[in-house]
Amino acid sequence: MLKSSLALFLKDVYSELRTRYAINALVMFIIVTISVILFSIGNEKISDFLTGGLFWVVIFFSAMSGLSRGFVSEEERGTVMTLQLTAKSSVVFTGKLFFNLILGFSMNILIALLYAVVFDTFRISSLGIFVCIFILGNIGLAVSSTLIAAIISKANSKGTLYPVLSFPILLPLMMILVDLTKSCMGGVILQEVMVEIAILVCYDIIMLAASYLLFEFIWEY
Amino acid sequence: MTNEKAVYSLSIENLTKIFGKRLIFKNLQKEFRTPGIYGISGPNGTGKSTLVKVMAGLISPTKGKVIHKKGESVIPYEEIHNYIGFAAPYLVMYDEFSAIENINYLLKIRGRVPDKEYITSLFKQVNLFERKDDIVGTYSSGMKQRLRLIFALAHDPDVLLFDEPTSNLDEAGKEVCYEIVKNLSKDKMIILASNEQSDLVLCEDITHLETYKK
Amino acid sequence: MYWKIFLFLLMSFVIVAGFCFPIVPVPAHWYQFPLIPGLEEKARIIFFHVPTAWLTVIAFFFSTYFSAKYLRNKDWQDDIKAYASAQIGMVFCILATITGSVWAKFNWGSFWNWDPRETSIFALLLIYGALFALRSALDNEEKRAQLSAVYNLISFITVPFFIFIMPRIMTGLHPGSAGDEGGSGPIVNFKMNGNMRIIFFASLIAFTILYYWIYQISSRTLILIEKNNRKLIEE
Numbered sequence: 001m002l003k004s005s006l007a008l009f010l011k012d013v014y015s016e017l018r019t020r021y022a023i024n025a026l027v028m029f030i031i032v033t034i035s036v037i038l039f040s041i042g043n044e045k046i047s048d049f050l051t052g053g054l055f056w057v058v059i060f061f062s063a064m065s066g067l068s069r070g071f072v073s074e075e076e077r078g079t080v081m082t083l084q085l086t087a088k089s090s091v092v093f094t095g096k097l098f099f100n101l102i103l104g105f106s107m108n109i110l111i112a113l114l115y116a117v118v119f120d121t122f123r124i125s126s127l128g129i130f131v132c133i134f135i136l137g138n139i140g141l142a143v144s145s146t147l148i149a150a151i152i153s154k155a156n157s158k159g160t161l162y163p164v165l166s167f168p169i170l171l172p173l174m175m176i177l178v179d180l181t182k183s184c185m186g187g188v189i190l191q192e193v194m195v196e197i198a199i200l201v202c203y204d205i206i207m208l209a210a211s212y213l214l215f216e217f218i219w220e221y
Numbered sequence: 222m223t224n225e226k227a228v229y230s231l232s233i234e235n236l237t238k239i240f241g242k243r244l245i246f247k248n249l250q251k252e253f254r255t256p257g258i259y260g261i262s263g264p265n266g267t268g269k270s271t272l273v274k275v276m277a278g279l280i281s282p283t284k285g286k287v288i289h290k291k292g293e294s295v296i297p298y299e300e301i302h303n304y305i306g307f308a309a310p311y312l313v314m315y316d317e318f319s320a321i322e323n324i325n326y327l328l329k330i331r332g333r334v335p336d337k338e339y340i341t342s343l344f345k346q347v348n349l350f351e352r353k354d355d356i357v358g359t360y361s362s363g364m365k366q367r368l369r370l371i372f373a374l375a376h377d378p379d380v381l382l383f384d385e386p387t388s389n390l391d392e393a394g395k396e397v398c399y400e401i402v403k404n405l406s407k408d409k410m411i412i413l414a415s416n417e418q419s420d421l422v423l424c425e426d427i428t429h430l431e432t433y434k435k
Numbered sequence: 436m437y438w439k440i441f442l443f444l445l446m447s448f449v450i451v452a453g454f455c456f457p458i459v460p461v462p463a464h465w466y467q468f469p470l471i472p473g474l475e476e477k478a479r480i481i482f483f484h485v486p487t488a489w490l491t492v493i494a495f496f497f498s499t500y501f502s503a504k505y506l507r508n509k510d511w512q513d514d515i516k517a518y519a520s521a522q523i524g525m526v527f528c529i530l531a532t533i534t535g536s537v538w539a540k541f542n543w544g545s546f547w548n549w550d551p552r553e554t555s556i557f558a559l560l561l562i563y564g565a566l567f568a569l570r571s572a573l574d575n576e577e578k579r580a581q582l583s584a585v586y587n588l589i590s591f592i593t594v595p596f597f598i599f600i601m602p603r604i605m606t607g608l609h610p611g612s613a614g615d616e617g618g619s620g621p622i623v624n625f626k627m628n629g630n631m632r633i634i635f636f637a638s639l640i641a642f643t644i645l646y647y648w649i650y651q652i653s654s655r656t657l658i659l660i661e662k663n664n665r666k667l668i669e670e
Contacts, residue, residue, distance in 0.1 A: 007329035018317045078313040085307050086330050088299040151558050153550045172596035177480040210592050214585050221280050
């Protein structure tokens, strides 16, 4: 089954490389969002912690911009039926999830780099822990976003609906991530944040399990 | 371990489909077995496409069941797609890839290793071999229909569900299609949903969908 | 029939007791409430604000229950029941937010403070809003029922996270959040005496019966309308 999902993931990658619809737009979106924040702040000094929070805001909106493509493009071209005839629902979800994981990671690493360059207050003291929560946070973000993307791909006004449906589901994740980022910026040892990292791991696992169970109901008719 | 030569049976029990407020068909009862060519006929809009989609597992019925069996064992719903080859005018391939890429990627997604010789022979059979590396976006409607036939056959399924198989095809194309159907009918189950007399003439048994409206 | 009369009597009693029973420093009679320092007269809101929050939660719970049933049985009546319950939940969520906000104003000085419980009720409001936005974006009835059921379940799963992470992360104004030594976790300990407790629980029960009543009317009406719609075409 993993081979099938990998094949689906590769198909999406080749499609992206061939058409390049999304990548350019996404990169520009990230640059624009960070610029908007820069201009809104102007010459004001904002606290370090606020910078940390805004980091995840940029990540959230970039995710909303980019992670729905997997399902929306299939729905819009009419190839959903083709996939239904080719693979079972768990394979489809795994393939799309993997695509969003890679896409999400790439976007977020780009965001992190740009952010660190642009905001000199964005300095992480406990880098190791930050990398850890960055990875866990990305996984949670990708899992939830993929499931909601599957839901909205079948509705009208997909673009506006996507953040509306995703935000409540991602809110617990975002809250923990912002709080942990704050701690990491201030400097912290592993013991202090163990509970919160545990919650992060729980979120990832529970959302992953729920997604697999529920995806069938979204995909099949 | 299922015997490759085992009889494949597709049974429809008390099948009813209602779309919101419209009754499409009611209390359909039929059994299809390999080998054989079956027809589903009826004027436009009578629900031929709907029936074919329900049999392929693409749409779930409002009432009743569709049971796929190979030999004595029932095939679970998630596995049906591996035993069915489906072709219809509303089946869409990926426009940005070439024909051969479409077939290869889709086979890999199916979990199969593409058999180069077999695929080449399929392309040659439908006269698409010269254009196999062309992007599907540049294809005419007739070429797309022939590609769909390849898609349906590429994984060598037991059952072929063809909805309007000769739509968009010229005379030569139709000949090729009938040739393929006759060859396959020796050991496969072929179900044709169509209005065309020339299609239905091939069928041993025809289900008339208008009789299942009440 | 009889339980409706019972509800009427109970609710009247609760309203009268809630507003009129005097609050005195040392309660001497059964109809007197103790004085809670800091709250005084404003304590009365307990009888009305907390039940609305309680109601929105059970409405959400039932909405999720019917959504799960729908996914199992594909029975359109379950979808309507989930929808009816969600409607009630939404209304009471708005009420809880407003009454909570009013209480916040006269008790702590500002209408909104992002303390854990305020944020939780706001999150629930977002969930309800998202659910209705999703329903209105889907024309096909089967898809609408199916997808809103899935979203209902998925949002239900995220709710426990709110309950447990919020108090840890944020210090809050509500009694029972991180900054308050008096209590912890989701259950709040109020310094109510016996009488107040009785009226409080009576209020909870009354509101629950009210929910049940509204839910029954709402779901039965919607089911009848839909049955009527479906009958028309099958003829």
